[in-house]
Amino acid sequence: MFRALFLFDVTFWLYLAAVVLYFSYLATSRTVLQPAMAGHPAETTVKEGSWAEMLGLLATWVTFFGLIVNGMALGARAYERMQISGTFAPWSNQFEAMAYVSFATIAGYLLLELKYGIKAIGAFVVSIGFIAMGAASLLPYRYQTAEPLVPALNSYWIYIHVSITLTSYAAFAMAGGLGVMYLLKERAERRGMAATSVYATFPSLEKIDELGYKAVMVGFPLLAFGTILGAMWANYAWGGYWSWDPKETWALIVWLIYGAYIHARMNRGWEGHRAAIYQIFGLLMVVFCFWGVNFLLSGLHAYA
C-alpha cells in the first residue's frame, strides 16, 4: 500500500510535466503555423505540425495519468482516514481540499478537451490545477497529515457539502484560466499577431468567452448547492442554519459576485473583455474564500 503523501508527490510532478508539455505544444504549434498561413488565412485551417501533434497527445495522456494518480492519492488518503477515525472524506483539511480542487479542475479540463478538442486551454487550466497541487504541497507537514476530525466535522455531511463546494471552486478556476486566455488573445489581436503567433492555436475570442461563461454556469449552481448543504449541516451541528461565520459569509459573497456577473452579462453586455477581467477577479475572490478566510479570518470554519 502506497502512502497517500507519496502519491500526492507523484501527482505534483506529473502535473508539472503536463504543464510543460502543454506549453511546448503551444510553442511548437507556432513554428509550423507560419507557412500554412499564407495560403489559408482562415483560422480553421490551423494545422499542428507532427511535433506539436505528438506533444499535444503526450500532454493529454500525462494529464490523464496525473489525474489517475491524483485520484489514487485521494483514495489512499480516504483509506488512511478510515483507519484512524471511521470517516473517509479525503477533503477534511486544507491540504486534502486543495488536492481535491486540483483533481476536480483537471478532471473538468479533460472533459472539456474531450468535448471541444481545444488543447491550447490546457496550458492555462492545467496550470491552475498544478498551482493548487503545488500550493498544497508547500503547506507545512503537519497540515498534510490526516488528523482525526473534531466532533463537529465528524459527520456524513462532510462528504457532500465539502466536495460540492470544492467542485464549484474548480469550475470558477477554469473560468479564471479562460479569462486570462481571453485577455492574452485579445492583446495579440490588437497587436495584429494573433494569426501568426502561438495565439493562433487559441480558439476564437467568442469561443473562449462562451466557455468561460459556461464554466461559471457550472460553478454557480454547485456553489449554491454546496452552501445550502452547509447551512443544513450547520442547522444540525451548530443549531442555526446561518450564523454569518466568515467562511459561509464568503461563500455567499463569492456567490453574489458571480450572480452579478450572470445578470450583468445578460443586459449590460458584460461579455468579452469585461467578462474576462471579471472572471479573473472572481477567481481571486474564490481563492480568498478558500485560503484567505482560513488563514486570515477567524471563525467556526477555522479548522477546515
Next chain:
Amino acid sequence: MDATTKETEESKPFTFKEFGDALLEFFSSLKLAIFLMITMAILATVGTIIQQGERPEVYIKEYGETAYWWFVKLGFIDIYHTWYFSSILVLLCINSLTCFQQRFPAIWRSIRQDKVNVTVPFIQSLKRSATVGLAAERGHVTEDMALAFAARGYRVLVNKGDAETTIYATKGIMGRVAAHVAHLSVTLIVIGGILGNVVGFRDFGVCIEGETYHIPQGNFDLHVDKFWIDYYDNGAVKSYNSTLTVIENGESKLTKTITVNDPLVYKGIWFYQSSYGDSWDRVEKARVVVREKATDKVVGEAILEWKKEAVFKDLGLKLQLTDFVADFGFDAKDRRVYSKTVEHENPAIKLAITEREQTLTSPWVFYNYPDLFDIQGSKYKFELTGYLAKKFTGLQITKDPGVLLVWIGSTLLVVGVTLSAAIYHRRVWAKVVPGPQGQGVTVYVGGTAYKGQIDFDREFNRFTERLNARGSQAV
C-alpha cells in the same frame, strides 16, 4: 382658466401611471439587481473583516477609539442586522418579484404559442442564418426539416401557406422558467429568515447531569440523564454526548442521546449538543488536607464528594463539601459569594465542619491561598489541594418556524439555478419558398440561442449540413 384645469385633469392620471411604470421599471431592472448583489457582497465583506459582536475593548485595542466610535455609528460591529443590510435583502426580494411579474408572463405565453409567422429578413437578421437552394419538393423538405428538429428534441410548429411554409422549432424554454423559479425562491428564503427572527428564539443552556430544567417556551421539563465525552486513541476529543429525557406533566415522553451532529427535537424545539466545559459552581469531588494548628503537621486527608459527609473518627471531625466557586467573588451588599467569571481563576470550596459534635462556622477554603482564614474554635486548618470540576453540557435550545420555508426556498433555488444553467433556450425558424423561376425551393433558416452559443452553432451547422447534403442528393 378652464383650459388649464382641463389639462391638469387629463394629465394627472397619465403622469401618475407614468410614475408607476417608471417605478416598476426601476424595481424590476437588472441594474438594480446587479447593484444590490454587489452592495451586499461589499457589506458582507466588511462584516468579515471587522469582527462582529465583540466587546468594545477588543475594537478599541485593535482600531483605536475614534474608529470604534465610527464603527458603532455605522453599525459595523453588527452589520448583518443593521437597517441598511436588511433593506438590501428586502429590496432584493422586491426586485426579483417585480422582475418575475414583468417578464414571466411573456415566457409563459411562449410555452403555449409562439411566433410562427416571421419574414425572411427577420430570419436573415438572426445571429446564425443560412440560405440553401434545393431541387426538391416543398412538402418533402418541410417534413425532412421538421423531423431533423424533432430528432434533436425541438418542439416543431409548421405553418403551411399557399406558396411558402414556415417552420418554427424551439426547445429549452424550461431553462428560463427555472431561472424565474430561482427568483421566487429568494423571497421564500428571506421570508423564512425573517419569520425565524421574529417568532423563533435561540437560547443557550448550561446543564448539569442529573438535573431537571424547565423549558418555558414549550411548557415541559428536560432532564439530563447523563453526559460523557468520547476520545480518539491519541487523546483528542471524538464526540460529546448527553442523554436527555423530556418530561411533560410528570410523564417521561422521550429519551434520546444527542451528540454534536444529532439534536433532539420535541414540540418544534431543538436541543443541540453545542459545547461542554467545567462548571463554575459545582465539583464532583475535592481533596482536602487536614493539619493540626499547633504542630502544622498533616493529620488527615480525604477526598470529599459533593455534599456528602466525610468522617475522621480519630480526629472527632466531620466534613462536608457544600459549595464551590471557580472565581471567588463577594457581593458586599447582599453578603453573597459568587463566581466572578466562568474561568477557574480563584477556586474555593465551602466546608461544613463538625468538630466534637459541635458545628463550627463554615469557612471558604481557597485553592490558591491556603492560609487565608483562621477557623475559630477548631484545632485544625484545612487545605484544598485538588478538585475535579463537574462537567456541564452546553445545550443550544432553538425554535425556528421559518426553517421549513428556508429549506423549501433553498431547494427551489438549487433546482431553479441548476436547470437554468443546464437547459438552454433555442429557437430556429425556417421558411421554405419556391426557388428562382419556380425551380425547386429556397430554404431560409436562422436561429438564436438565449445562451450557449457555441453548442447551438454546432447544432445549427448540423442542420444546415443535412440540408445541403439533401440538396446534393437531389441534384
